[in-house]
Amino acid sequence: MGRAVATATIPPGTSVAFWSPACSTSSRWTRISSGDPKVPVLYQVERTRTGASFSVRSVKAVQHGKPIFIFQASFQKLQPSPVQNQFSMPIVPAPEELLDHEALIDQYLRDPNLQEKYRVGLNRIAAQEVPIEIKLVNPPTVSQLQRMEPKQMFWVRARGFIGEGDIKMHCCVAAYISDYAFLGTALLPHQWKYKVHFMASLDHSMWFHAPFRADHWMLYECESPWAGGSRGLVHGRLWRQDGVLAVSCAQEGVIRVKPRVSESKL
Numbered sequence: 108m109g110r111a112v113a114t115a116t117i118p119p120g121t122s123v124a125f126w127s128p129a130c131s132t133s134s135r136w137t138r139i140s141s142g143d144p145k146v147p148v149l150y151q152v153e154r155t156r157t158g159a160s161f162s163v164r165s166v167k168a169v170q171h172g173k174p175i176f177i178f179q180a181s182f183q184k185l186q187p188s189p190v191q192n193q194f195s196m197p198i199v200p201a202p203e204e205l206l207d208h209e210a211l212i213d214q215y216l217r218d219p220n221l222q223e224k225y226r227v228g229l230n231r232i233a234a235q236e237v238p239i240e241i242k243l244v245n246p247p248t249v250s251q252l253q254r255m256e257p258k259q260m261f262w263v264r265a266r267g268f269i270g271e272g273d274i275k276m277h278c279c280v281a282a283y284i285s286d287y288a289f290l291g292t293a294l295l296p297h298q299w300k301y302k303v304h305f306m307a308s309l310d311h312s313m314w315f316h317a318p319f320r321a322d323h324w325m326l327y328e329c330e331s332p333w334a335g336g337s338r339g340l341v342h343g344r345l346w347r348q349d350g351v352l353a354v355s356c357a358q359e360g361v362i363r364v365k366p367r368v369s370e371s372k373l
Contacts, residue, residue, distance in 0.1 A: 117276075117279055132183045134178065134180045134181070135310065136308070137176060146170050151167045159184070166179070205242040205244065239287065242263075257295050263284050277320055284327065300367060314354065314355045315353070316351075316354065316355065
């Protein structure tokens with residue numbers, strides 16, 4: 108669903124005359140049903156509102172003649188304002204000082220104390236091909252995997268060069284990034300006890316604050332303030348390397364789990 112959601116960010120912008128790097132103000136997706144990765148997605152765009160300062164576009168993603176999610180995007184013509192403030196970016200090691208995702212997983216897999224339940228999951232992650240590079244800021248040791256808070260931070264960027272001018276593609280990649288491993292933040296304190304039976308986003312929101320390049324390193328700060336009732340809530344912030352808050356995110360999703368079978372360490 109992440110790729111379909113990311114692609115949905117492109118069509119609305121093509122129908123807005125004043126579309127520019129910082130004029131996307133917000134986007135929200137609401138999931139209706141599961142998508143079929145083998146079938147193309149048809150995006151139907153509606154001009155919900157076109158104003159002098161703000162415009163709204165609604166998108167329906169359709170497969171097999173039925174909607175799988177609806178998406179609404181808001182755009183604002185660039186306007187100066189004396190009212191400006193933001194949180195401070197967390198102080199973390201630079202991406203150049205950290206292991207990439209592949210090297211970190213390989214390090215875990217070579218640890219003889221790694222439990223089989225984690226080994227299976229890490230091998231599954233390693234086999235996935237994703238269009239982004241990831242570097243965890245505070246990667247847990249094998250012994251810490253069972254005692255994690257519902258928080259995580261990682262540096263992330265698109266694989267390959269996008270270029271400064273392809274604004275819509277940068278927003279598309281940011282949408283993909285914002286959904287990647289996001290809901291899993293709520294599961295971090297419980298992964299030692301439960302395994303995922305079913306997990307999917309119910310709705311996902313993004314607010315764009317400043318121009319950014321998705322092919323440059325950005326810090327993704329994620330936290331889950333609440334989980335319960337087979338649902339989880341997560342908040343996120345995408346920071347540019349210069350400390351500017353580029354994007355804020357929020358997501359609620361369904362999380363269904365099964366108890367893990369007790370097993371000894373290898």
